[in-house]
Amino acid sequence: MKHARIAWAGAVHDAVEVDGQLELQTPAFKGRRVGFDEVVWLPPLAPINRPRTVLALGLNYADHAKELAFRAPEEPLAFVKGEASLTGHKAFTVRPDGVNFMHYECELAVVIGQPAKRVKKADALHYVAGYTVANDYAIRDYLENWYRPNLKVKNRDTCTPIGPWLVDAADVPDPQALALRTTVNGTVTQQGNTRDMIFDVATLIEYFSGFMTLMPGDLILTGTPDGVVDCQPGDVIVTEIDGIGSLINTITSESKA
Incomplete structure (x- = not known):
């Protein structure tokens, strides 16, 4: 559903x-x-299960790591995002005035459904409530460390649209067999498949729950494939994952926000 x-x-x-x-x-x-x-x-999250923690993966697709001239990581590279960065389907995302490179990132977002602590990989998907689409914008002008982006790169208000749907985990038989694509003003600019994740959903849940308790509503943004391009005010970005949904978002300038 x-x-x-x-x-x-x-x-x-x-x-x-x-x-x-x-x-x-x-x-x-x-x-x-x-x-x-x-x-x-x-954002398709009820108040009682709204995200307590938003965990975002960096360089979790080998082609994206290669695109940025990095080796694939040997363990998950993750950073924490603030809930205030989240916004909904068909919303506007603000591009700060004067920046040179701001790009989308189409990502499968995992919503945790029950407390998870020291979960084994074989059991991990039983702790998932559902899946949604995330567009995790990054502003490269502020980027000082690819492995641990600072707050201004990924945590600005309106810079993480998610939705439109939360799809029940039971309706997604295999989260590692989903095609992703992004269009900018109707032109396809990014394509990939979740099978190409370096660390799959079950591995990520095992990894994170090994040192922290994941709670209902927590989000894991699982990374993006290659093909990111700069987005300008007025651009309409559609990030889509088969079986999960199409998330529409429009860029606006800071002076018009």
């Missing part, structure tokens, strides 16, 4: 996708259906 979180009629609602519409789950509007264009899309 595809779950969404939306603002409509002055309130925030949980919803599910039914026959190309959003069916509201809020008790007062239970069963009411609204169109995709009638709502404001929010």
